[in-house]
Amino acid sequence: LFVDQPLADGITILIEGGQAHYLSGVMRLKAGDAIALFDDVSGEWRAEIEQVAKRHVQLRVTARLREREDVPDLWLVAAPIKKGRIDWVAEKACELGVARWQPVITHRTIVDKLNLDRLRAHMIEAAEQCERTALPILDEPMKLAKLLGNWPAGRALIFADEEGGVPMAQAVKPGPAAILIGPEGGFTDEERSAIKAVPQAVGVSLGPRILRADTAMAAAVSLWMGLAGD
Numbered sequence: 001l002f003v004d005q006p007l008a009d010g011i012t013i014l015i016e017g018g019q020a021h022y023l024s025g026v027m028r029l030k031a032g033d034a035i036a037l038f039d040d041v042s043g044e045w046r047a048e049i050e051q052v053a054k055r056h057v058q059l060r061v062t063a064r065l066r067e068r069e070d071v072p073d074l075w076l077v078a079a080p081i082k083k084g085r086i087d088w089v090a091e092k093a094c095e096l097g098v099a100r101w102q103p104v105i106t107h108r109t110i111v112d113k114l115n116l117d118r119l120r121a122h123m124i125e126a127a128e129q130c131e132r133t134a135l136p137i138l139d140e141p142m143k144l145a146k147l148l149g150n151w152p153a154g155r156a157l158i159f160a161d162e163e164g165g166v167p168m169a170q171a172v173k174p175g176p177a178a179i180l181i182g183p184e185g186g187f188t189d190e191e192r193s194a195i196k197a198v199p200q201a202v203g204v205s206l207g208p209r210i211l212r213a214d215t216a217m218a219a220a221v222s223l224w225m226g227l228a229g230d
């Protein structure tokens with residue numbers, strides 16, 4: 001369970017609201033049971049339930065189970081897509097081990113505002129499910145031109161190009177990387193040439209078919225993780 005407060009040995013934690021209901025009502029936990037907590041800072045801890053009340057659950061942190069993990073230094077730079085599917089992207093980016101998700105606004109991006117709180121909640125839920133102890137960083141959306149203009153020198157820009165590119169195996173090199181995925185309408189020709197003008201950019205193909213943007217994200221990140229090793 002994610003707790004948004006620093007964890008340490010021996011401290012008492014009070015869980016309230018929906019999380020308390022989940023522990024007592026759904027998981028039916030009772031005093032004496034133990035669960036795992038993480039705070040996205042100090043790793044994962046064992047905590048024992050001291051008291052289950054109607055509106056809260058009191059726990060005592062007893063031992064550290066794992067250090068906060070080092071996730072591979074992969075950024076997902078993806079144009080936001082429509083509501084139902086972008087929640088899925090948030091979940092899969094977390095499960096697949098992305099370190100950071102930088103939403104990028106391109107000419108054909110149809111989604112104009114993002115509910116970052118809702119996306120972060122989906123990431124927290126996914127982290128609890130896949131037992132990540134480090135949450136992905138979720139940035140404010142940024143315009144593509146601004147992003148390309150300040151592209152970090154040491155970071156590979158792996159550009160998923162539905163018009164063709166090298167296989168991922170040829171694009172993956174040791175070191176920090178980012179995977180760039182376009183919106184439902186794809187990139188414009190101007191955007192494509194601006195991306196290719198970035199020295200660190202390499203265009204990759206994800207196969208001969210046009211994938212949905214969310215499919216492309218999951219496919220590209222999985223391929224990279226499988227090759228870069230996480």
Ligand code: SAM
Nearest residue numbers: 160161162181182186205206207209210211216
């Ligand atoms: N331009 C496409 C069209 O005409 O339907 C739409 C773009 S596609 C739905 C969304 C994004 O997924 C693309 O911008 C690209 O980043 C990625 N993508 C989709 N299929 C791909 C493929 N076969 N290889 C590489 N990237 C792909």
